[in-house]
Amino acid sequence: MKVAKFGGTSLANAEQIRKVCQIVRADKERRIVVVSAPGKRHPSDTKVTDLLIAYAQRRLNEGEAASEKQAVINRFVEIMEGLELPAQLSREIVAELEESLAATPADQPDRFVDAVKAAGEDTCAKLVAAYLRQLGEQAEYVNPREAGLYVTDEAGNAQVLPEAYDRLQSLRQRQGIVVFPGFFGYTPDGVLVTFSRGGSDITGSILAAAVKADLYENFTDVDSVYAVNPNLIANPKEIRVITYREMRELAYSGFTVFHEEALLPAFRAGIPVCIKNTNNPAAPGTKIVSGRETKDAPVAGIASDKGFCSIYVSKYLMNREIGFGRRLLQILEEEGISYEHTPSGIDNISVILRERFFDEKTESRVIKRIMDELHVDEVSVERNLALVMIVGEGMRRSVGVCARATAALANARVNLEMINQGSSEVSMIFGVKAADADKAVLALYQEFFTAQSTFPQPAATR
Structure with a gap:
């Protein structure tokens, strides 16, 4: 049926x-x-x-x-x-x-x-x-x-x-x-x-x-x-x-x-x-x-989407402050804003949002709350971002996918604002300026699809 x-x-x-x-x-x-x-x-x-x-x-x-x-x-x-x-x-x-x-x-x-x-x-x-x-x-x-x-x-x-x-x-x-x-x-x-x-x-x-x-x-x-x-x-x-x-x-x-x-x-x-x-x-x-053979091709597809922005938050010794991330995301929850990704470092964290949920009035209110309630050293917002994603089950067993992707983007003179890979290792996301999104997709397609004969696939780990 x-x-x-x-x-x-x-x-x-x-x-x-x-x-x-x-x-x-x-x-x-x-x-x-x-x-x-x-x-x-x-x-x-x-x-x-x-x-x-x-x-x-x-x-x-x-x-x-x-x-x-x-x-x-x-x-x-x-x-x-x-x-x-x-x-x-x-x-x-x-x-x-x-x-x-x-x-x-x-x-x-x-x-x-x-x-x-x-x-x-x-x-x-x-x-x-x-x-x-x-x-x-x-x-x-x-x-x-x-x-x-x-x-x-x-x-x-x-x-x-x-x-x-x-x-x-x-x-x-x-x-x-x-x-x-x-x-x-x-x-x-x-x-x-x-x-x-x-x-x-x-x-x-x-x-x-x-x-x-x-x-x-x-x-x-x-x-x-x-x-x-x-x-x-x-x-x-x-x-x-x-x-x-x-x-x-x-x-x-x-x-x-x-x-x-x-x-x-x-x-x-x-x-x-x-x-x-x-x-x-x-x-x-x-x-x-549910499952498929990945053979030698680590990447199945490439996609991009525009209309994102990021909130960058920096505070010295952030990693030692218990509950910091929860309180940051709670501010967004109370403002009725969902987030997409949260790449972070030792003393900083970025929260990626859909721009349509974050107008200027909301931005002003959220920044003030972050400064007042979390006592951070710096907070800023960057708009007009795009997320470019490479996806493939084979990425989990292939060495060097990130190196190939970033090299391709560098050769295309696309500056990276953010890199994020989920724990499943099935996808890798690159934050770029919206104006560079199409250029980034072209560079990645060239690297992982049209150039496969000249770029040998890394051996799968066992």
Whole structure:
């Protein structure tokens, strides 16, 4: 049994939905289909989810948003007309969509926004199920509440509840094809709540784990995961097999192929994941598994992400001051700020943060608290940083990876602001100026991939 999830680009218009349905029908093991909201039809187009967010925001600000509402309806009408669905059925689907959009913001705007955003996936699932039936398949739309996809009450950031897996397991017993909307679930009290943006991947992974699928297929618009961003490198190396841990690290650092939270349910259930291309379903894709042979290549992929800053704190004899690190991080906790990394020395420590959580007012307040409460010698903030990461299970058994990486960056004249390696030794992170991020990625790709014939691999330790 397979669970197949299709992303927004796979469902952007009637032609794409026809491809999706052909893929589903080509393999009888694809019995659960998870859909996103329709994505962009062309580069300058707007995703349906973004149209819905624009509608919700204007409703909240001005009380009405007729043009934004019509833009959403028009997208779905265009798709249904292209699929030649019966007029009466199309009217029913549009009526249900309008009912979702008519929700009253009242005094809970977060709940209103979640309800509106979910309408994209929900409507898409209904019309995909209808088209499969039109093709002669036994297919049904299943609502997450009916199926028992219970989540926490965290608007825009829901987490699946443990009891959901037992309830969702019954989907395995249903006959025919189940078409399930991604991106949202319900609290046990029946309140609709969405996952974080891109959360349809999470839905697919949850369902695959719940029904104990043999494979979770995630269909997108690329043939495979690449070792580096293909917008930076022409024809980069394709990754055929990658581990959950490697993929999780790369997703954190900017890989947009797969939602970074989506791997956990599949990982815990031991279900392999395969990323495939809707427009080229014959391509083998990339398999995500628990373990793989690393052979002689220490690095599996390289990624980068911008939008970071660092708080540098220095105090003489810091290493002898019991509880210093805890009190520093407690200040951030009390300010509602999460941190990413904390590289440190004997008398200093840096805390890496996402810049979007650290505006100028927050910065001023945090610096004052650090000075007043921790009595440090120096505290400063550096902005406009990027984190560049090399990832690979083979790094744990290879000598000289860090030396090769830093030499490559030095030759490219990229100054390092920070180096950090986790205890798992599967990833190594380099902090650089945001302006140097692409240059750093190119230098590392050249070192570990295109130059492998001239740079022999270090022998693995035993």
